[in-house]
Amino acid sequence: GESVGLHLPTLSVQEGDNSIINCAYSNSASDYFIWYKQESGKGPQFIIDIRSNMDKRQGQRVTVLLNKTVKHLSLQIAATQPGDSAVYFCAEWPASGAQKLVFGQGTRLTINP
């Protein structure tokens, strides 16, 4: 079915440390995933995406890993900064010809000084 879930609702890390946010999905046919960052009172901001023909994709300080065997997605943020504090959502594009993104519940990341 279509569902995207997150393992942890909250995550706190020290500034400068690396953080890992996890996401599980249930639709094995899904083949496109996006991570979004949402700050308070704002719209979701695109961070990075990955398609199922890849296992890993890197951006600036962020890395997304995709494990299709266990249907697991993760977002790694290196050298976290105070501005990284936000809610992070993974979103899935079902490969059924659907014209939409299915969002997970979100993980609130707090960076402690």
Next chain:
Amino acid sequence: EPEVTQTPSHQVTQMGQEVILRCVPISNHLYFYWYRQILGQKVEFLVSFYNNEISEKSEIFDDQFSVERPDGSNFTLKIRSTKLEDSAMYFCARSTGYYNEQFFGPGTRLTVL
């Protein structure tokens, strides 16, 4: 990230009233979407729109909802008779193509009293 404007930023209305939420798209974006987010919850898909037609709609998008591009520019979401449970943030999103990343606007906060 391409900018998108949504108006109004905040709309307060009485239950049963009609509201129109607007999104100003980018000229080279052909695919448009509306999502909503009830406070503290995940982002939910409402409808996708391409070539002046609805591509897909969710169960939430019932007969009280409609979308259109009345003048070829603004993309609107109309709720004919608002209910208390329609109170949420409404986000417009757009992309350059099917199966591409979606970029979200800042949202309109709708409060139904």
